[in-house]
Amino acid sequence: MSAPVGPVITITDLRVAIAGTQILRGIDLSLTSGRIQGLAGESGSGKTMTGLAVLGLLPPRSTVSGSIDLTGTDLVGLTPKQMNLIRGRRVSMVFQDPSTSLHPMLSVGAQLTDHIRYHLKVSRTQARGRAIAMLASVRIPEPEAAMKRFPHQFSGGQRQRIAIAIALACEPAILIADEPTTALDVTVQAGVLRLLRALADDMGLAVLLITHDLGVMSAIADDVAVMRAGLIVEAGPRGDVLVTPAHDYTRSLLASLPGATGGVSSLEDIRALAEPTDAIGGAR
Amino acid sequence: MTQATAPAELPIESLVRRRRWLRLPPAWRTPLAVIGATIALAWVIIALVGPLIWPYNPLTQSAHLLQAPSAVHWFGTDELGRDVFSRVLAGARVTIPLALLLVIMSMLVGASLGAIAGFFGRWVDETIMRITDLVMAFPTVILAMVVAAALGPSLFNAVLAALIVSWPGYCRVTRGLVLALRNADYVLANRLLGYGPWRSLRLDVLPNVVGPVLVLASLDIGTAALLLSGLSFLGLGAKPPTAEWGSMISDAVQNFSDWWLGVFPGLAIVTLVMAFNFLGDTLRDALDPRTASIVGKAEQV
Amino acid sequence: MRRSSRHQPGTAAPSREDAAAPAGLPPVGAGEVIATAAVPTDGAKVRSSHPLARYLRRRLGVSVLLLIGVTLVTFLLTNLVPSNPAVANLGQQAGSDPKVVAAFNAKYGLNRPLPVQYVIYLKNLLHGDLGTSLLTHQPVLSDLGTAIPATMELALGAIVLSTLIGVSFGVFSAIRRGRAVDQGLRVISLIGISVPTFWLALLSYYIFYYKLNIAPGSGRLSPTMTPPPHVTGLYTVDALLAGQWSTFADAAAHLMLPTLVLTAYTVGLLTRFTRSAILEVLDQDFVRAARAKGLPSRIVLRRYVLRAALVPILTLIGLAFGSLLSGTVLVESVFAWPGIGAYAYQAASHLDLPGIMGVGLFVGIVFLAVNFIVDLLYGVIDPRVRVS
Numbered sequence: 001m002s003a004p005v006g007p008v009i010t011i012t013d014l015r016v017a018i019a020g021t022q023i024l025r026g027i028d029l030s031l032t033s034g035r036i037q038g039l040a041g042e043s044g045s046g047k048t049m050t051g052l053a054v055l056g057l058l059p060p061r062s063t064v065s066g067s068i069d070l071t072g073t074d075l076v077g078l079t080p081k082q083m084n085l086i087r088g089r090r091v092s093m094v095f096q097d098p099s100t101s102l103h104p105m106l107s108v109g110a111q112l113t114d115h116i117r118y119h120l121k122v123s124r125t126q127a128r129g130r131a132i133a134m135l136a137s138v139r140i141p142e143p144e145a146a147m148k149r150f151p152h153q154f155s156g157g158q159r160q161r162i163a164i165a166i167a168l169a170c171e172p173a174i175l176i177a178d179e180p181t182t183a184l185d186v187t188v189q190a191g192v193l194r195l196l197r198a199l200a201d202d203m204g205l206a207v208l209l210i211t212h213d214l215g216v217m218s219a220i221a222d223d224v225a226v227m228r229a230g231l232i233v234e235a236g237p238r239g240d241v242l243v244t245p246a247h248d249y250t251r252s253l254l255a256s257l258p259g260a261t262g263g264v265s266s267l268e269d270i271r272a273l274a275e276p277t278d279a280i281g282g283a284r
Numbered sequence: 285m286t287q288a289t290a291p292a293e294l295p296i297e298s299l300v301r302r303r304r305w306l307r308l309p310p311a312w313r314t315p316l317a318v319i320g321a322t323i324a325l326a327w328v329i330i331a332l333v334g335p336l337i338w339p340y341n342p343l344t345q346s347a348h349l350l351q352a353p354s355a356v357h358w359f360g361t362d363e364l365g366r367d368v369f370s371r372v373l374a375g376a377r378v379t380i381p382l383a384l385l386l387v388i389m390s391m392l393v394g395a396s397l398g399a400i401a402g403f404f405g406r407w408v409d410e411t412i413m414r415i416t417d418l419v420m421a422f423p424t425v426i427l428a429m430v431v432a433a434a435l436g437p438s439l440f441n442a443v444l445a446a447l448i449v450s451w452p453g454y455c456r457v458t459r460g461l462v463l464a465l466r467n468a469d470y471v472l473a474n475r476l477l478g479y480g481p482w483r484s485l486r487l488d489v490l491p492n493v494v495g496p497v498l499v500l501a502s503l504d505i506g507t508a509a510l511l512l513s514g515l516s517f518l519g520l521g522a523k524p525p526t527a528e529w530g531s532m533i534s535d536a537v538q539n540f541s542d543w544w545l546g547v548f549p550g551l552a553i554v555t556l557v558m559a560f561n562f563l564g565d566t567l568r569d570a571l572d573p574r575t576a577s578i579v580g581k582a583e584q585v
Numbered sequence: 586m587r588r589s590s591r592h593q594p595g596t597a598a599p600s601r602e603d604a605a606a607p608a609g610l611p612p613v614g615a616g617e618v619i620a621t622a623a624v625p626t627d628g629a630k631v632r633s634s635h636p637l638a639r640y641l642r643r644r645l646g647v648s649v650l651l652l653i654g655v656t657l658v659t660f661l662l663t664n665l666v667p668s669n670p671a672v673a674n675l676g677q678q679a680g681s682d683p684k685v686v687a688a689f690n691a692k693y694g695l696n697r698p699l700p701v702q703y704v705i706y707l708k709n710l711l712h713g714d715l716g717t718s719l720l721t722h723q724p725v726l727s728d729l730g731t732a733i734p735a736t737m738e739l740a741l742g743a744i745v746l747s748t749l750i751g752v753s754f755g756v757f758s759a760i761r762r763g764r765a766v767d768q769g770l771r772v773i774s775l776i777g778i779s780v781p782t783f784w785l786a787l788l789s790y791y792i793f794y795y796k797l798n799i800a801p802g803s804g805r806l807s808p809t810m811t812p813p814p815h816v817t818g819l820y821t822v823d824a825l826l827a828g829q830w831s832t833f834a835d836a837a838a839h840l841m842l843p844t845l846v847l848t849a850y851t852v853g854l855l856t857r858f859t860r861s862a863i864l865e866v867l868d869q870d871f872v873r874a875a876r877a878k879g880l881p882s883r884i885v886l887r888r889y890v891l892r893a894a895l896v897p898i899l900t901l902i903g904l905a906f907g908s909l910l911s912g913t914v915l916v917e918s919v920f921a922w923p924g925i926g927a928y929a930y931q932a933a934s935h936l937d938l939p940g941i942m943g944v945g946l947f948v949g950i951v952f953l954a955v956n957f958i959v960d961l962l963y964g965v966i967d968p969r970v971r972v973s
Contacts, residue, residue, distance in 0.1 A: 055877055080882070088879030095877075100870035105892050105967050114888065115878040150968040166878065316772065418654040421956075422949050425911035426929075430945035433933055434662040434673075510781055514915060517783050519934035533784055537919055543791055550784035558779035565775060 007032050008173050008206045009054070009091070014066035014076075016046075016053050023049050025230040026066070031174055031206040036197065038221030038238070039210045040253070045227040047210045051176040054208075055093055056083040070174075089119045092167035096179040098159035102151040102166075108135075109147030112166055119170045134165040138195060157188035161195065168199070175199070176208045181216055193220050214257060218242055226250045320562030327556050331376040340367035342374040342527040350542050360544035363535065364525075371527035372548050378528045379556065382439070383509040386446050390508075391501045393447065394454025399493065401455065402462030403485050409459075416452040424449050425514055432520040439528075442521035446511050450504070457500055461493045503564035506557035513553055529553050636971040637964050644960040648953055655949040660706045663716075663942045670695060673938045676719040715946065716939030720931055725943035729925060733947070734818025735805060736913050736924030742844045744906050747851035751905070752898060754852070755859025759867065760886070770856060777853025783915035786846045790919055793842055800842040801835070803921035810835050843920045847912050851905045862897040866890050895966055903959040907952050914944075 007030035016024040024046045031037050041047045052058050054068055054075065068075040070090065075083070095101040103111060112131035116122065122130070128147070135143035138161040140154075151159055160180060167175055177196060181189040197220045199205045209221055217224055217238070224242060225235035226249065234247040245251045330337065339358075346365035353360040359368035401412040419427065432445035462485075465471060471488045479487070513530030515521040522528035529549040536546030667673035671689050672680030679685045690696055694705040709715075715725040758770040793800040801807060805820055813823040813832050821840060824833035866872065867890060875889045876882075913926030914933075921927070925944050932940030963970050 057873060057876060084879045084881050086879065087877055093874075093877040095870055095874055097870065101874040103871040103875070103889055103893065104969055106888070114884070115880055118880060118884070152969050163874075166874075170879075316775075414654075417651065418658060421651050421655055421953055422658075422945070423907035423911040423952055425914060426945055426948045429914065429929065429933055430659070430662055430941055431666075433936060433938060433941045434666040436667070437936065506779060510779075513781060514783065517781075517915065518930060530781075530783075533781075533787060537787055540787060540791055540919075541795060546784065546787045546791075550781065550788065553781050553784065554776075554779055557781075558776055561775050561779050565771075 008071060010067075010069045011050075011054070012067045012069065014050065014053060014064070014068065016049055016058060016062055016064050018049075018059055018062045023062075023230055024053065027227075027230075027232055029208075029225060029232065029235075031208055033173060033204040033206045034200055035222040036200050036207040036209050036220055038217040038224040039208060039227060040212065040214060040217055040224060041227035042212060042253075044229075046230045047212075047227050048178055050227070051093060051178050051208060051210050054174075054176060055087055055091060056080070057093075085119075088115045088167070088172065089170045090172050091174045091176065092170075092172040093176040093178065094160070094163050094167045094180050097183040098156065098163045099151070099183070101163055102159060104151060107148055107150055108154075108162055112147070112162075112169055115166075116169050131165075131169065134169050135162070138162070138165045139191075140165070155188075156184050157191060160184060160192050164192075164195065164199075168203075168205070171203075173204075174206045174208070176210070178210045179212070180209070182211065182213065189216070190219075196220060214242065214254065226253065314566055316562045317566035320559045320566065323555055323559035324563060327376050327380060327559065330373055331380045334374070334377055338370040338373055340370045342366060342371040343525050350539065350545075352542070353544050359548045360542070362532075362545055363539060366525075366527075368532075368544060368548055371532060372529070372552050374527040375529040375532065375549060375552060376556075378439070378522060378526065379509050379513060379553075382443055382512055383505055386443055386450065386508040386512065387501050387504050389443075389447050390450035390504070391454050391497060394451035395458040395493070395497050397451070398455035398458030398460075399462050399485060399490060402459035403466060403489065404481065412455065413459075416455050419449065419452045422449075425511065428511060428515055429518055429520060432515055432518075437520045437523065439516075439522050439526070442512060442515040445520075446508065446515065449511070450508070453504075454497060454500065458493055458497055461496060462489055465489045465492055499564070499567050502560070502567055506560040506564070509553065509557050509560070640964045640971045641961060644957060644964070648957045648960075651953055652950065655946065655953065656707060656710060657703065659942050659946045659949070660703050662945070663938065664693065664695065664702060664706065665699075667938065673936075674716060674719075710946075715943040718932070718940045718943075719937040720935055720940060725939050728928060728940070729943055729947055732923060732925040732928045735922060736910075736917070736926055738805075738819040738821065738840060739843055739847060739913060739917070739922065739924060740906070740909050742840060743847040743851065743909055743912075744902070746844065747848045747855055747905060747909075748902055750848070751852040751855025752859050752902075754856040756863055756886075756891070758856065758860045759863035762864065767860075771860075774853040774856040777849060778857070780850065781915075782846065782850050782912045783919065785849055786843070786916040786919040789842055789846055801838050803919075805836060805839050805922060806832070807835050807839075843916055843922055846916055847909055850912060851909055854908060855901055855905055858901045859894075859898055862894045862901070863890065865897075866894045869893065892966070896963055899959050899962055899966075903955050906955050910948050910951065 010030040011027055014024055014027040014029075015022070027046075027050055029037065029039070029050070039047045039050060049058065053064060056075065056078065058064065064076050066076060070086065073086075075086065078086070102108075109128065109131060112134065113124070113127040116127040116130055117124070120127070120130075132143045132147060135146055140146050140158060140161055146154075146162075151162070154162065160183075164175075164180075175196075180196065181192050184192060193216060196207060196209070200207050209217070211217060221238050223236065224238050225232045226241065226245075226247065227233070228249050234241055234245060234250045236246075240246075241250060242254065245254060344366060346361065348357070348361050349365045350363055351357055351361045353368075357367050357369065359372060362368055362371070397412050401409040422430075428442075428445045428449045431448055432442050435441035435444060466489065468488075471484060474488055475481075475484055512521060513528070513533075516528045516530030517534045519531070519534065522531045524531065529552050532549040533546045536542070536549070539545055663674065664670050669680065670693075671686045675685060675689055693709075694702050697705075713724075713726050715729075717723065718725050718728055721728055754770055754774070758767045761767050790800075790803070794802055806812060810832055812820060813827045813829050813836075816823045816826055820836035821833055824830075824836055871893070872885060872889055875885045880888075910926075913924055914929045915926070916922075917924045917926035918930040925947065928940060929944040931937070932944065
């Protein structure tokens with residue numbers, strides 16, 4: 001799959017209000033293929049809403065203004081029918097808790113193939129083959145047998161991988177990962193993060209990694225943007241933002257990591273402080 | 285009275301309301317709540333005031349049998365010449381107190397057993413739950429009918445039968461709530477500090493259970509009234525000559541062409557039950573949605 | 586311990602606390618059990634059966650236990666509760682004849698210890714002896730036999746109609762939440778459950794038959810018609826089978842009003858609770874995830890929302906059926922419909938204890954069976970339930 005050069009999606013001055021309350025106050029962000037853009041912030045900062053806004057999945061009674069440019073198409077203002085063609089096909093999302101984001105009563109195979117058939121209009125056999133290949137690429141053992149099983153028969157980490165497989169089944173160019181490892185055991189997080197990094201490197205996937213966990217951020221993000229109260233207060237390459245933050249808020253976030261009294265001076269410090277995730281390549 | 289979807293934590297704020305009698309919280313100012321409250325209040329006043337507003341004595345028979353509504357008898361007269369209007373008003377004095385009594389007793393019995401079952405667990409829980417299962421194995425009215433018949437027809441026995449049929453609902457809900465709360469941090473902390481089980485139950489768990497249970501009870505008043513009047517309709521409740529809406533409708537079946545005999549008592553039931561249902565529904569909506577979902581699956585027949 | 590499964594209302598396999606609850610259904614929460622399908626761990630000792638079959642066997646066991654419980658309840662109410670069981674079961678006249686009373690006591694072992702009494706009661710039951718009706722002086726069993734098909738004809742029509750209307754209204758109300766349609770339906774269903782069924786029966790009979798002459802009179806057939814040859818006992822079906830069109834039309838016409846009355850209350854019930862069930866599912870993550878895949882709303886609704894809500898909705902339908910059976914008691918007598926409801930009504934108002942108990946037992950058993958079928962369907966629909 002040839003990766004386009006330059007940003008695949010550019011968000012300009014995105015403002016979102018939900019039932020009168022302003023949630024996003026003008027977000028500027030862009031995603032480039034092969035790079036993982038981190039979006040950090042505390043809960044309530046609006047980071048999840050940013051992801052949902054791209055996909056048009058905001059709650060009812062929301063108003064959106066600004067532009068979300070997807071290689072020429074502005075996603076703001078598209079009708080739901082038009083958005084359906086984008087969702088899952090050009091932009092996909094992985095949610096936080098795979099035990100609730102996968103339907104408990106549908107087999108893994110069914111959840112993998114229904115949108116493949118809808119978007120790509122292929123036959124059942126072709127869709128099935130594609131699904132099995134996806135499961136293999138996210139390292140689910142015995143993918144053929146797994147197709148018939150149900151989500152509750154897999155472990156948490158496996159479920160999240162399945163969710164990622166579902167998200168990528170139609171080969172979107174962009175993946176939005178909302179707290180992808182937060183609901184997982186620490187020991188399992190590294191594997192999923194490694195997978196995301198590999199997908200970005202090998203498939204040229206543009207990833208928006210939304211998380212409050214700076215350790216996760218430092219492990220695989222290329223660029224980091226810090227959000228607070230609906231605005232991005234600082235953005236830049238990972239090394240710059242996390243090691244030499246320019247904004248007070250970023251500093252206070254870093255300082256609030258356990259054991260950070262001495263301050264952080266390098267990426268290794270962050271990794272040591274937060275969850276023990278492995279160092280994963282891709283740093284620039 | 286069903287469902288035991290226990291929430292992870294209970295929103296205490298929404299359960300503890302400071303009393304502000306004159307100003308209703310916004311959620312209550314819906315047309316439904318206002319209508320419900322007005323009608324319910326009207327009926328309660330009618331019941332309280334009682335004989336003072338009855339134009340005739342509900343029990344006095346006369347020679348004017350089966351007269352259609354007129355200026356003299358607003359709702360007409362029945363097959364024994366009694367004034368239907370007075371009897372309808374008098375019916376409130378039977379139905380409202382008994383429905384309230386039924387709900388309060390079911391709540392007390394059911395919630396206590398449910399709390400005990402949920403809190404103490406093991407065989408206590410098992411036993412109580414099996415009994416609950418057994419009672420709920422029958423449709424409500426059928427079981428109430430069967431029990432009332434076995435006990436013998438009287439208003440007291442009807443209430444007893446209805447009680448036997450109604451307590452399991454509260455039991456289930458309370459048990460679910462208690463189970464969820466039992467493992468809450470503050471409860472465990474207090475146990476470590478030396479609270480005995482009963483004290484823990486009383487001081488830590490029950491206050492948070494009271495709220496949803498009360499809402500369930502309020503939703504239930506209408507159902508209680510329907511059940512009691514249903515039993516009376518079947519002849520298992522109020523005995524003649526007591527003026528009770530259900531038995532009045534039962535008599536009306538024999539003379540169905542004299543429409544005023546059945547229409548007015550029925551309208552009384554409908555308006556009363558509707559009022560309490562509107563109120564209860566609004567109350568449930570005004571709660572935190574998590575609590576509301578537990579309380580949701582309330583009614584049966 | 587009951588745990589996480591309860592935190593996913595609408596998606597969790599509810600242990601159906603609402604009805605004849607499966608006594609010990611272990612909750613299956615996400616993460617609580619990670620079991621693969623029955624994989625043979627050792628070639629020789631293969632797990633004997635499919636998890637579904639095991640689940641069914643368990644449910645069957647529970648149902649049987651409940652069945653015994655039901656007979657226990659009716660036993661207690663028949664022999665223990667009444668102050669004078671002999672009089673209660675034999676009637677005033679016979680009850681004052683000491684010889685008859687003695688024979689009664691001997692037959693039911695009323696002088697023996699309780700457990701023995703219960704066993705005797707069970708034995709009698711199994712032989713089809715439910716006592717003799719004080720009203721008809723026939724064995725209760727045969728009375729029920731003639732009455733049951735009449736009620737089934739009503740109940741089946743009513744449950745199908747109520748389900749179709751109630752569930753559709755509920756779904757519609759939920760997806761149009763907050764808008765005028767939703768508000769309107771909510772108020773209507775609230776009023777619907779406030780109306781006493783027996784009153785509605787009387788009122789509609791008066792209006793539609795007496796005043797407007799749209800509906801036919803009481804009973805299952807007009808006085809001039811004869812019943813079709815007996816195959817199922819359902820007049821409409823039997824008439825169709827025999828090709829008697831006019832009989833069919835007449836029977837169907839008589840069926841309409843009672844069915845509509847029974848439907849009215851049940852529709853209100855189903856609308857309200859289907860709405861809640863769907864709303865709970867709509868809030869779930871997997872619905873959002875399905876939309877994020879780009880699937881159009883109608884597919885999301887059918888495949889993701891309805892399927893998850895099917896479990897609580899099935900529970901509701903089971904409950905509604907129970908409510909319907911209760912309703913027949915209140916409604917049949919008004920329409921002179923010779924079903925078990927009317928039988929129960931007569932029995933109740935004349936204190937025919939054997940008759941009442943017979944109805945109670947029958948309805949209890951039917952309700953149990955309905956709930957067992959609902960349990961079965963759970964196992965089919967929700968794979969998490971099958972894992973023990």
